[in-house]
Amino acid sequence: MGYPLTVDVRPPEPSPPVALYVHVPFCVARCPYCDFVVYAGADARGPRARTSRLFDALLVELGLRADAVDAAFGPVDGRPRLSSLYLGGGTPSLMPADRVEQLVAMAAARFGLDPDAEITLEANPGPDERGDFEAFRRAGINRVSIGAQSFVPEELRRLGRRHSPADIAAAVAAARGAGIRSVNLDLLYDVPGQTEASWRQSLAEALALEPDHLSLYALTLDDPETEGLTGETGDHLATTPGARRWREKALADQDEDLAAGQYEIASELLETRGWHHYEISNWARPDHESRHNLAYWLRRPYEAIGPGAHAFDGVIRRWNAAAMEPYVAALSASPPELPAGGRESIEGAAALSERAILSLRTDDGIPIEWADPEPLRSAIQWGRDAGLLESFERAGSIRLRLTVRGNLLSNELFARLV
Ligand code: SF4
Numbered sequence: 001m002g003y004p005l006t007v008d009v010r011p012p013e014p015s016p017p018v019a020l021y022v023h024v025p026f027c028v029a030r031c032p033y034c035d036f037v038v039y040a041g042a043d044a045r046g047p048r049a050r051t052s053r054l055f056d057a058l059l060v061e062l063g064l065r066a067d068a069v070d071a072a073f074g075p076v077d078g079r080p081r082l083s084s085l086y087l088g089g090g091t092p093s094l095m096p097a098d099r100v101e102q103l104v105a106m107a108a109a110r111f112g113l114d115p116d117a118e119i120t121l122e123a124n125p126g127p128d129e130r131g132d133f134e135a136f137r138r139a140g141i142n143r144v145s146i147g148a149q150s151f152v153p154e155e156l157r158r159l160g161r162r163h164s165p166a167d168i169a170a171a172v173a174a175a176r177g178a179g180i181r182s183v184n185l186d187l188l189y190d191v192p193g194q195t196e197a198s199w200r201q202s203l204a205e206a207l208a209l210e211p212d213h214l215s216l217y218a219l220t221l222d223d224p225e226t227e228g229l230t231g232e233t234g235d236h237l238a239t240t241p242g243a244r245r246w247r248e249k250a251l252a253d254q255d256e257d258l259a260a261g262q263y264e265i266a267s268e269l270l271e272t273r274g275w276h277h278y279e280i281s282n283w284a285r286p287d288h289e290s291r292h293n294l295a296y297w298l299r300r301p302y303e304a305i306g307p308g309a310h311a312f313d314g315v316i317r318r319w320n321a322a323a324m325e326p327y328v329a330a331l332s333a334s335p336p337e338l339p340a341g342g343r344e345s346i347e348g349a350a351a352l353s354e355r356a357i358l359s360l361r362t363d364d365g366i367p368i369e370w371a372d373p374e375p376l377r378s379a380i381q382w383g384r385d386a387g388l389l390e391s392f393e394r395a396g397s398i399r400l401r402l403t404v405r406g407n408l409l410s411n412e413l414f415a416r417l418v
Contacts, residue, residue: 023306037308081112097135192253365401
């Protein structure tokens with residue numbers, strides 16, 4: 001299940017997808033920092049749940065997207081098969097296993113699935129949220145990504161999470177017991193109230209569970225509304241007033257220097273334990289790099305279904321609008337229609353910038369030749385002068401990658417590369 005960490009240097013042209021993302025927009029409760037497209041509470045379970053119609057609509061969209069890929073690139077037998085299927089959310093582990101099985105089977109029938117394809121399901125650790133890993137494995141799931149976030153009860157409470165540290169351990173044990181091949185844990189740093197010591201505690205407890213992959217994300221507190229992402233065809237839902245108040249308070253409690261220190265602590269610890277730091281926020285044991293996320297960073301073409309989901313064919317990036325009701329209505333119509341959304345063509349200088357930014361996120365970096373046209377040349381020279389980029393040799397050619405300092409300050413470099 002290895003994945004070649006090589007940068008794709010083909011000129012951009014529309015290509016059939018090698019990965020498929022499915023957005024499952026339900027959670028038991030909504031965390032106040034979360035910007036994902038999520039419907040929670042009565043929408044997610046109980047007599048008024050809107051899950052069943054959405055699950056039906058996902059299958060209809062999958063069929064329509066596959067029809068379009070067939071029309072553009074020919075029948076499934078003559079195309080590359082998917083190397084990754086990713087059920088993200090939201091909390092896809094709330095899905096009944098037979099719905100997961102339907103999705104996996106339909107993806108295999110309509111897009112083709114490599115025999116060793118990575119098939120990921122995101123899960124929350126709580127006993128009423130993690131679902132039945134045994135049944136998920138029978139449905140085809142071979143990788144789970146568990147939203148641990150912290151092993152400190154007070155931090156979990158502050159983040160609005162419903163689970164305890166013991167639940168995380170139980171979820172990992174359940175995944176292992178079910179024979180899930182690869183287990184990821186997500187952790188958050190720069191959490192208000194978090195200290196260097198409590199971060200070390202979360203890292204130590206995560207490592208004690210022996211996951212195969214760790215994603216360590218800084219808590220980011222954006223406002224999708226002011227960024228213009230919540231309109232009729234926007235890919236985000238509006239932030240509730242309560243969540244906005246929570247974020248304002250949390251923002252005041254965040255500390256850039258503490259966050260940088262936390263990142264360095266994790267980098268050093270995981271390096272001494274032999275983990276592969278293959279992307280700014282991601283570490284893996286050998287052969288457990290996330291094939292799906294690598295498809296994003298290496299600008300490989302991927303298809304996507306579900307409210308707010310983004311797809312890319314090598315040139316066009318398109319997204320579905322976030323609102324669930326119009327999404328379900330379009331796909332339940334007779335005949336069904338593709339849901340509303342947006343699209344943009346990424347070509348020329350924009351494609352070169354995006355290619356450099358995404359590839360620099362990985363430890364494979366970029367060939368030095370990519371540092372040539374402006375504005376890349378000046379930005380990369382700035383990055384080298386500022387100690388954010390270093391050159392290295394691989395297979396007889398010179399490449400550039402982020403330094404440790406570059407990982408910390410990557411956003412400053414990326415803003416100049418656009
Ligand atoms: S559980 Fe995850 S997806 Fe759901 S609201 Fe919380 S952060 Fe968002």
